Amino acid sequence: xxxxxxxxxxxxxxxxxxxLGNVLLGDDAFGPTVIxxxxxxxxxxxxxxxxxxxxxxxxxxxxxxxxxxxVLIDAVAGSGAPGxxxxxxxxxxARLPILSRVSPHDxxxxxxxxxxxLAGRGPRTVLVVGAVPxxxxxxxxxxxxxxxxxxxxxxxxxxELARLGLAxxxxxxxxxxDAWWLRHATESP
Amino acid sequence: xxTRLTIDPVTRIEGHLRVDVVVDGGRVTKxxxxxxxxxxxxxxxxxxxxxxxxxxxxxxxxxxxxVHAMASVRAVEDALQMPIPPNAQYIRNLILIAHGLHDHIVxxxxxxxxxxxxxxxxxxxxxxxxxxxxxxxxxxxxxSRLEMKKVQDKVKxxxxxxxxxxxxxxxxxHPAMRLExxxxxxxxxxxxxxxxFQRQANKVVAVLGxxxxxxxxxxxxxxxxxxxxDNVATFNMDRLWMVKGLLDGIVAFVQQAYFSDACALAGxxxxxxxxxxxxxxxxxxxxxxxxxxxxxxDLPGGTIFDGKLDTIHPIRSPRDxxxxxxxxxxxxxxxxxxxxxxQPWAGETIPAYTDFQDDGKYSWVKAPRFQGRPMQVGPLAxxxxxxxxxxxxxxxxxxMALGRVSTAAGRRVTVDDLQSxxxxxxxxxxxxxxxxxxxxxxxxxxxxxxxxxxxxxxVPPSFPKGAVEGVGFHEAPRGSLSHWVVVxxxxxxxxxxxxxxxxNASPRDEHGTPGPYEASLLGNPVADTDRPLEVLRTVHSxxxxxACACHVLDAEGQTVATVKVL
Numbered sequence: 001x002x003x004x005x006x007x008x009x010x011x012x013x014x015x016x017x018x019x020l021g022n023v024l025l026g027d028d029a030f031g032p033t034v035i036x037x038x039x040x041x042x043x044x045x046x047x048x049x050x051x052x053x054x055x056x057x058x059x060x061x062x063x064x065x066x067x068x069x070x071v072l073i074d075a076v077a078g079s080g081a082p083g084x085x086x087x088x089x090x091x092x093x094a095r096l097p098i099l100s101r102v103s104p105h106d107x108x109x110x111x112x113x114x115x116x117x118l119a120g121r122g123p124r125t126v127l128v129v130g131a132v133p134x135x136x137x138x139x140x141x142x143x144x145x146x147x148x149x150x151x152x153x154x155x156x157x158x159x160e161l162a163r164l165g166l167a168x169x170x171x172x173x174x175x176x177x178d179a180w181w182l183r184h185a186t187e188s189p
Numbered sequence: 190x191x192t193r194l195t196i197d198p199v200t201r202i203e204g205h206l207r208v209d210v211v212v213d214g215g216r217v218t219k220x221x222x223x224x225x226x227x228x229x230x231x232x233x234x235x236x237x238x239x240x241x242x243x244x245x246x247x248x249x250x251x252x253x254x255x256v257h258a259m260a261s262v263r264a265v266e267d268a269l270q271m272p273i274p275p276n277a278q279y280i281r282n283l284i285l286i287a288h289g290l291h292d293h294i295v296x297x298x299x300x301x302x303x304x305x306x307x308x309x310x311x312x313x314x315x316x317x318x319x320x321x322x323x324x325x326x327x328x329x330x331x332x333s334r335l336e337m338k339k340v341q342d343k344v345k346x347x348x349x350x351x352x353x354x355x356x357x358x359x360x361x362x363h364p365a366m367r368l369e370x371x372x373x374x375x376x377x378x379x380x381x382x383x384x385x386f387q388r389q390a391n392k393v394v395a396v397l398g399x400x401x402x403x404x405x406x407x408x409x410x411x412x413x414x415x416x417x418x419d420n421v422a423t424f425n426m427d428r429l430w431m432v433k434g435l436l437d438g439i440v441a442f443v444q445q446a447y448f449s450d451a452c453a454l455a456g457x458x459x460x461x462x463x464x465x466x467x468x469x470x471x472x473x474x475x476x477x478x479x480x481x482x483x484x485x486x487d488l489p490g491g492t493i494f495d496g497k498l499d500t501i502h503p504i505r506s507p508r509d510x511x512x513x514x515x516x517x518x519x520x521x522x523x524x525x526x527x528x529x530x531x532q533p534w535a536g537e538t539i540p541a542y543t544d545f546q547d548d549g550k551y552s553w554v555k556a557p558r559f560q561g562r563p564m565q566v567g568p569l570a571x572x573x574x575x576x577x578x579x580x581x582x583x584x585x586x587x588x589m590a591l592g593r594v595s596t597a598a599g600r601r602v603t604v605d606d607l608q609s610x611x612x613x614x615x616x617x618x619x620x621x622x623x624x625x626x627x628x629x630x631x632x633x634x635x636x637x638x639x640x641x642x643x644x645x646x647x648v649p650p651s652f653p654k655g656a657v658e659g660v661g662f663h664e665a666p667r668g669s670l671s672h673w674v675v676v677x678x679x680x681x682x683x684x685x686x687x688x689x690x691x692x693n694a695s696p697r698d699e700h701g702t703p704g705p706y707e708a709s710l711l712g713n714p715v716a717d718t719d720r721p722l723e724v725l726r727t728v729h730s731x732x733x734x735x736a737c738a739c740h741v742l743d744a745e746g747q748t749v750a751t752v753k754v755l
Contacts, residue, residue, distance in 0.1 A: 024233055052403060054248060054254060056402055057251060058295050059251075059291070059292075061387065115355050115384065
């Protein structure tokens, strides 16, 4: 666990690192897994919020609004081999169309940024660390290529924070990451 | 004959709502609601420890995180017949209220407002007039001429940049958009201000639940918040007052902006009280327990049939037989094995996919039925069930809303008019006003109880030999949610979640009776089949929760939504 900042403050840290995805749906757990890895391996300065964001849909706005910089970690739909990492910046995302929405659950990264921008409270710096998934079927395990990609993704996040002047400190105690969804059922049904 | 429209956010990932309607003579004459993703996520829980089920259940859905966590611990506690400490009940209630308010505010402004306000008219608005309209509606301090001018300038800059940002999908200039530019400006200003208040509501969840969006403080048997007024590392007076301060800010926004805007919108679009009634059987479960054992509740539950408030039958607790014996799920038109209806404790979730068959199986959603009937759930059911039982807070806020809407509409709008598309929007605002009042009440319960020296928040559960059944329910933002568990020798043998959107998005049942979405769309106007804005208004009025869900950022810009005209 991260000791630096009390969770019970009402201030918003200027930088958020958010892992997105559903941990019950195979490689969609990429984002939350990288967050667990980061939490276990480094101590973060108080100006950085580390968030296992799940699949917040439009609720993502609340985590994005009012930040100076944002790092998102997510599975990305794209051509390429499973586990391949893709980096996107603000200007890459700005070129993508925002699509019409039926439910608040549809992925809303672009919308959350656009809404925060309209309010004048959008982050100036955005980095998306994406990985091409192998399978999004219901499963509490990551596929081998995605599992292999996690450490590199975590290192990219650490580099980005260092670039922002907020380098985390590597921990010596080496606690294992708390990816609880990997625990298996106590007996088969 | 007629034109068939399919509204289907087609994505590389499954998990969405598909709505098919046949439009003839400018009206919907047939409709189907389908979920395109298998929803058998509960099978992940079989064989697990019931004490950790909530941690997984919280991931069923990324928006409704907290609500599944809560229904899960309640289900196991019900199976064990165990009361929890009152402090735990109040802390849970405050989390549920804050989560619900966050969700309702996002629904009204960020999800739905752009169905009703045409932002492209905003450059023509007179900011002084917009401010005057705002001041005539409420005392909200965010209605100044300066504020209106500031928002108008932002919109002008965005529109003239050619990059429409958040506005790139709107049905601008649609004939069903009818508000004057100043009202559009006022509502958009509140759309932007709403962002601060959703964040505040979210902070309440974070302070009490240790993290958000996935809370960490729950346990079967209570909550894990250690209360010690003399210790800064635990839940103490500072945090209690921090929660109070956040709630006070939200009170003002909900009462003076959201509630007021919903009444104004309803008054300016009164024709939308004529559409979208659909299924007029309603189900709400009681919530916000005021004691540890869950025998008394601050929000009443019950059923109403055929749109008649005098058919009200209360549901008093999860142990109420009317409730426990009433619920079954039908799979006749859903892609699962089996036929007819099954009680959830005996429910199976074995897929049997066909393709989309208009008269056969066409959805991954099962069809829940109450005593064999489809039921509408959600804030409207919640409000009607409270109103029919003369629940004082429900009466107070509903009558106030109806009075304001009647004045704005220039005709009398009654509680029966709420059974409509617009009624669902208005009911959500009424429910929010009730919730914020109750937030203060439960905050006081908690502060008083701690003040009396009771610091207990948890009692450990003990599991009997053999099998026990339990049901945990929660009146969630989208309506009645229930988790049904069978625990055998301390291990989960069965787990079924009957979620609000399953009730509302239910397909037809063995008698061919359609579910609430489907029924509500019949007769809905569609002025322009290329831009079915009116269908979206009715679908959005339910606040669908379909994805429950998988999240993939589509960074190559593929189209993920189409409206196909067949």
